[in-house]
Amino acid sequence: MNDLVRALPRPVPVSHPGRRFHVVASVILAVMLFPALGSLGVPWTGLAWSVYFRTYWLALGF
């Protein structure tokens, strides 16, 4: 049985129509972010460094 499983080819990545959705959404949201913040009166420095570092802490969970 194990030999049979080993003989099976590794699954070929299947192309999903929406798998690049996050890339497109990331680009659009990032490009639109600064005009949106500007219209609300937030200076670009409003994205403070402390937020970057704390977000990094959240992202990796350290």
Next chain:
Amino acid sequence: MAAIFLFAVGFPREFLAAISHPKKREAFPVAVALGILLPALYLFFVLIVVFAWNDVIAWMRFDGTWDSALNRADAWLLGGLTVGGMANAAMARLPLGVFKFLQIVYFGMFPQLGACIILLAFRSRRQEAMKFVAAIATAYYIALALFYFLPATGPYFLCHSHRGGFPPGAAIAQQLLAFEKRQPIGQIGLDYYIAFPCMHIAQPIIVLCFLRPWKRIAAFLASFDVLLIAAILLLQQHYIVDLLGGVAVALLAVSIVGWPERRLSEESRGRC
């Protein structure tokens, strides 16, 4: 730390062998390091974008009415009960230490993300780790879109009885009230306002989808997530409908980026 802990849970014999007989110095695993670093950097970027847009949408759309609507939806689902009502009843009976413990459990969700990236990078290099982050990003972007149409923040916003700083969220509620008055935002912070869908349950479900080949780790995380649901509700962070929405968004996001590989590598098969 979380990844090491999960490895110890999933592979106790290998973990004990590794700490009892450390291997000789090996070449630095560049591919694995990149498999961790690149997805982590992308997740970092996604979170910055989400935190910023979360403020923008709250400023534009939040008026508190959707919180009442979701609370009514909960009452309809639970036959008259609400999350706030149940949590306040628990707060009157249980010691404060229980809620402090639940707060630790609540924030225990975040290390799961980092641990999942690290474990996936070790298993199949960058591909699966990047797919995992793509699923998290997709779920967050769907959540942002839903927040635009349903700008609600959670039962804590409707709560008027506080005890010892619980439920947490008083400062966030103040910030939202300032948004309602259209006061300018000086700085984007880590305040997170989105109630529906509950990303605090969506993300652990995505983690479970990706780590399910490691059955012991998946079982441990699933048990932790049961506790996490109790923490979410007793700390009044989300409505019941948010949890249902979180499950749906998690499954939708994973199906959009593609279901993770089920087949284990040769080394890890049979160990778990």
